[in-house]
Amino acid sequence: MKIPRTIYAMVLALAVQPAAFALEQSAAVKVATQLKTATSWDGQPLAYPSGQAEVTGMLIEIAPGGETGWHLHPVPSFGMLLEGELEVRLKNGAVNRLKAGDMLAEVVNTLHNGRNVGAVPVKIVVFYAGAAGQPLTEKEPAH
Numbered sequence: 472m473k474i475p476r477t478i479y480a481m482v483l484a485l486a487v488q489p490a491a492f493a494l495e496q497s498a499a500v501k502v503a504t505q506l507k508t509a510t511s512w513d514g515q516p517l518a519y520p521s522g523q524a525e526v527t528g529m530l531i532e533i534a535p536g537g538e539t540g541w542h543l544h545p546v547p548s549f550g551m552l553l554e555g556e557l558e559v560r561l562k563n564g565a566v567n568r569l570k571a572g573d574m575l576a577e578v579v580n581t582l583h584n585g586r587n588v589g590a591v592p593v594k595i596v597v598f599y600a601g602a603a604g605q606p607l608t609e610k611e612p613a614h
Contacts, residue, residue, distance in 0.1 A: 506574040510576065511547070512575045513565060513567075515579065515581070517547045517579065520546050522604070523602055524602060524603075525601050526599065527607060528596065528599075529596070529599070533555075533557070533587040533592065533593040533595075534592055535590055536586075536587060538587075540611070541583070541584050542610050543578075543579075543582050543609055544577060544580075544607060544608055544609075545580055545606060545609060546601035546605060547599070550595050550598070551572070551595065552569045552571055552574075553571060553594040554592065554593065555571065555589045555592055556588050557569045558588045559578075560583060582611055
């Protein structure tokens with residue numbers, strides 16, 4: 472599988488901060504911070520879980536009209552929408568609409584549902600900053 476350049480750009484953007492470059496910027500290497508935040512998209516502070524750090528990267532695809540179902544992430548996660556249009560809705564009615572190229576710090580311990588609102592599959596690369604043995608996602612409990 473060929474990895475799109477946007478994934479490499481996202482990894483570089485997440486790894487590089489303006490004050491301390493991991494790579495020296497030059498004519499051949501451009502660095503542009505795309506996401507730097509201490510809060511998730513709903514404004515809640517981010518906190519890393521205790522335990523042995525474990526980072527997981529995933530490429531998630533959602534068919535047109537498809538939904539993730541109500542779920543939450545007990546760990547911080549960060550993503551970049553590579554293709555398509557995604558609507559993320561919280562139980563309180565807050566909505567975050569994303570299009571290709573948008574990045575986000577996902578909500579933590581907050582139920583949400585992602586829905587593809589476009590005509591093409593959504594492709595989003597997500598990195599979870601978890602701890603070994605800890606789940607990344609939990610489905611909404613059945614009532």
